[in-house]
Amino acid sequence: MRQEHGSPDSELRYRRVAAELREAIIAGEYATGAKLPPEGTLAERYGVSRGTIRHALAVLRSDGLVTSRRGTPRTVLGGPRAQSFSELLSFTNWARSIGETPGGRLDRVVRRPAEPFEAGQLGLEPGAEVYLVLRLRTLSGEPVMVERSLYPARVGALVAELPPDVVSHTEALVTHGVLFTDADHTIDLAWADSDDARLLECPPGQVLLRERRRTTDPAGVPVEWSEDRYLPGTIAFTVHNSVATSTLGRRHRPGTATPGA
Amino acid sequence: MRQEHGSPDSELRYRRVAAELREAIIAGEYATGAKLPPEGTLAERYGVSRGTIRHALAVLRSDGLVTSRRGTPRTVLGGPRAQSFSELLSFTNWARSIGETPGGRLDRVVRRPAEPFEAGQLGLEPGAEVYLVLRLRTLSGEPVMVERSLYPARVGALVAELPPDVVSHTEALVTHGVLFTDADHTIDLAWADSDDARLLECPPGQVLLRERRRTTDPAGVPVEWSEDRYLPGTIAFTVHNSVATSTLGRRHRPGTATPGA
DNA sequence: AAGTGGTCTAGACCACGCC
DNA sequence: GCGTGGTCTAGACCACTTC
Incomplete structure (x- = not known):
């Protein structure tokens, strides 16, 4: 046949x-x-x-x-049956789903050549132009996370033109035809640098929960690489897997960070 | 061939x-x-x-x-080094898969009534008997993680009878007919208590990457609840996910009814 | 013993990126 | 055009579960 x-x-x-x-x-x-x-x-x-x-x-x-x-x-x-995917990708949607009010404060947008590691993650040649967007994300006005998003020039140009008060960059990009279909996440620890400390109002060196994320469109072309750093106690990541499947979610933990048992 | x-x-x-x-x-x-x-x-x-x-x-x-x-x-x-959720991996299998030599040192096994929270996680009545197994896990001899595993009596009795030098409790349990098929993971931060500090050879209060995990068998019956605390820099967790193919895969032109079939 | 999903092979053609 | 990974076939044997 x-x-x-x-x-x-x-x-x-x-x-x-x-x-x-x-x-x-x-x-x-x-x-x-x-x-x-x-x-x-x-x-x-x-x-x-x-x-x-x-x-x-x-x-x-x-x-x-x-x-x-x-x-x-x-x-x-x-x-x-719901798509946990949109929630996971977009801080905005996740915040809304737990009944919180998401906010964001744009710190700066930098247009510069990609460093070797960044180029690799975005599938570009070293030195290709990328846009770095640094934002503070808040829940009900409280600082929660610093987001460093790196976009290839094609996508970054769209982001740079967004009004500064746009809360969800992801949603805005979708309306411009940029599709987010696959994502790889890596979760570990990091320590606050001066940007983190200033935006999160915490001491430099404060330990943070870090999520790095590489997102691609249906063709496998990278569209975003992001590093998000969360204040401890504000969030936990949840994963469910059965044999070979996994679904990532976030869980908010209101109140204070209770030290270990 | x-x-x-x-x-x-x-x-x-x-x-x-x-x-x-x-x-x-x-x-x-x-x-x-x-x-x-x-x-x-x-x-x-x-x-x-x-x-x-x-x-x-x-x-x-x-x-x-x-x-x-x-x-x-x-x-x-x-x-x-990253631990993926693509397959339901035990620490032992994960270590082997990245070419490291897994090790373990049993600290203690405690048989006691379940506290309310623990009973809930394991689907037992409060006060039901559980086994707490506390172990240090190593990679190539270096301390990496402290594992607190809680088993219902049925499973715990099997674990308690294992020789102390058994590296993979999970594998041993599988051979005794205990199946691990589903798991829910929660990842956040914790701070080292005295047990952590002693076993990991770090100062008390040291920040650790924490994974809490509830594992069930095919019927959904809880078989293990575990809290693992990793030294920073020794591990990262990775997750991959993608949009359900049908949800966003096909686009409808405006004006048409929702696709039923 | 029968039936199931898991693994594996040796071919083939296709869509895409790059030269 | 050529090489790449993506899809597909029609077989085969194996490990496991169930009867």
Whole structure:
């Protein structure tokens, strides 16, 4: 059998299968806890190879929709169907979702050549022009996080033209056709430099919770690299994973930072 | 050519390849920003098929170690040791996967009634018996993390009977039929108490990176609740996520009804 | 023993980036 | 045009769970 790659609208088979299965699950065709048909049956039903079915099911599994364990049929998982992704990407949306009022104060925008590390993260050549945007983010007026976002010139030019009082840069970029679809996050510690100390109103050297994030569009082209530094006690990161899937979220911790148990 | 599935220790090819590539990157064989050899070349070099190479590279990609974009060679994204949530990894497996030698020193095992909070996390009634296991974890002999694991009696009894020199409690439990399939993680900061300070050989009050984790079996029954505290600079956590393919993948032109089917 | 998902192969064509 | 990674196929065997 020959595959038909040149489909009219170049629809990908595994995506099509994944979408149909997802709709079937959401439509209730497969209830929570129900068993999915075996891969072989699905392959026959959709007229594709088992490999393609597995690719599609990997997508669903990574969305947390179905289980997968050797020896047993896949089962449908209940739970939140919502996109935790937009919340995770945008500080603004996350803040709103927990009932807080997000704010931001633009500190400065710098247009300069990329350093080697930055160029690597953004997939540019060293020395290519990038925009660095430094902002203080607040919850109900209280300083919470310093955000250093680095954009390639193409995207940065859009950001630089935003009015200074725009709260959500991410939302603004989306309306300009910049898509955020994939992100890699790294979480560890950092110590406040002079910018952090000034904006967060804390002593220099104060320990901070750091999240570095590399975001790409659907084609895998980097659109943003950001380093966010949170005051301790203001936030915790949460991750859920089942076998091979993970969903990142944030959790706000109102009040004071209670030292360890 | 025939694959040899029944390898002596049932080592998985794609994991082996992923581990070797990761070591090569960490060893500096491939510097940050360097291009990886094409998949075909790697397949030949490691004596496996291209599919297996792709499987291995998918692991590295989800660990945030390498890029992947059609048309261009994969490049190395430098960075510190990171613990990925792409797979539900125990400390032991993670250490091995980055080419380090994991170690552990059992400090004490306490059998006592669960406090209210603990009972809630483990789905038990307050006062139910639990086992607290306190261990120092090391990488190549260096103190890295203090692990406080809480088990319900059923599981804890198994742990308590393990020889003190067992490195991976998780693996040991799996062989006893205890399955770990789902986990919720919370990451924030904590400060070293006297136990932490003694085991990690750091001053009390030292800031630590804290991961709290609740793990359940396939049926959703809690099997472990753990609080791990890492010395700063020894670890970073990584998460990858992406937009659900159907949510934003297809755009509707204005004026059309919501796509039902 | 039967059936399931997990791994692996050896081919092929396609879309994309770069020269 | 050429090389890259992305997709796809049609087989195969293996490990695990369940009956």
